[in-house]
Amino acid sequence: MITVTGVGVAMPGADSAAALATARNPEGTVEPAAVLGKKGLRYKDRATQLGLCAAQRVLTDAGLLRDGEPTVDGSRTAVLVSSNLGNVDTVCRVTRTIAEEGTHGVSPMDTPNASSNIIASEIAIRFGLKGPNLTLCNGPASGLDAVRWGAALLRSDRADHVVVVGVEPDNEIVRGLVGGPVVDGGAALVLERAEAAEARGATVRAVVGAHTRGPDVAGNIAELAETEPEPPAAWFAPAAAAPALPAGRPGRDLTATWGELSGALGVVQCAAAIGALDAGADGPVWLVAGTDTDDGVATLVLRRPTPAAAEPALR
Template sequence: MTPAVTGVAVALPGAHDADGLLRPAPPAAGPVDPAAVIGRKGLRFKDRATRLGLHLAHVALTDAGLLDGGRPTVPGDRIAAVVSSNLGNADTVCRVAATIAEESTSALSPMDTPNASSNIIASETAIRFGLRGPNLTVCNGRSSGLDALRWASVLLRAGRADHVLVTGVEPDNEVTRRLVGGPVADGGAAVVLSRTTAAARPARALLGPLVRTARPADTAAALTRRRPDGRLWLGPGPVPPGARRIDLGAWGELSGALGVVQCAAATAVFARGGGHRVVHALAGAAGAALLAPEPAR
């Protein structure tokens, strides 16, 4: 069973769909406004990463044909949610820790403390959209986004879900900038992976081999051996001679969102045509081959 990418969402300053990832990042683009897409109701007291995650989830689930009127069109217990975010609620955690250190736990806001949960983006997504399948967050550095896709694939192959919403998102704020030493992308992407027999919409791409080794160079070499026809690469990292890199670095530090943004960008490559059948993604020591969807018969 090869998972199909049936829904895609992109929310980055200056890029509001997958095709926007293949264009130069516009200078001084305004920030993404989740309220403009999903309304203000339910966003109050949510941190920036959670608001962005809800925005992405709404668009991706709708694109996959799994959401209508804010509720799932298929049984909610067959839709899982996997989130990748390394920096997501770091601002909330730091603020809560500082409040406790300076005043005591009695000074904490009851509206703020739930946002300190490491799984807050995934759990809020599940609550808002009625997703009752497995629910988890991956947070392990640059490879996190592709690892989230791998876990989504495992859930599908194991029959735990028919669809998995995979969201990669990072916020830009004073805390995250301090942690990474510069601007953060302030957004991300989401994709819906579906079992092909359960897909409500045609595939945008297929998730081919996923590889993880000790070193990025080894991962790149392993992907090339398994899918030698791939000539487009989504870095950062080493690429084989003759391959053309698609650079996503102009969007800022993507961190945990990187792998999911790469997957979204691959769907745009296939939509543009040009005969490309494989796009390789490399993020840290994790790599994935995204395959062009099968032509309609």
């Protein structure tokens, strides 16, 4: 059994799962220097700074970081980042500079940021995490895909702890590419096997339930309904997916509040779901990322932790 043992939120106007679940008109911006201190932020792109904020919060929340010091061996901690737009600004800006000035006009300080895995590698460096390090740039469903693959790393015994981060930056270039404002924030989770969580006395915030990925929303929901024992107490999904979800349950489209969430969506949904579970949602929360017009749809269920959830899975 895979559990969520930490939640980190770095969203405009929301710095906790509780705030995320209830926010309707959030205001403000994420200030990385206020979270991380100014040291080491120079030359890091916005997406990387946002990712570091979410990572610091989630590691602290999970008890893997105490007073700035790691509490476990970093060689067994994996990092999985989901971001579609992270370094698009650097890449586009550098290309225009080359066209205008030749390559002597570009700054070598942009070199690390030209590689799309910069967020994941900077998180690894800052927190000493030497396990598998992956960056998913997988379109609208990317955030839920990251949770799925994080769980897979644990099931395959590739790691004991997985830090899953979803972030997207806002800037002129990505706005042009997606056709509107982007969230400029994100969220993070720590995933662990139930036994490992119990062994270190971690608080289980949610249990990872069924996952599906397929061509359309209705098919995914039907598959989910077959595998999940309980109907949802609540859901988070794109508005276009709402008609396919069980009627009469409270649900939200987070993009209506925060704008384009892109690769951050699934992870932010998980954080909001945990906010809803903490607030007393009476049953599992279903999550949907991607719609029928995208290349794929992913769904995921987060269940309320029960006393039994802390026990090793009985199969």
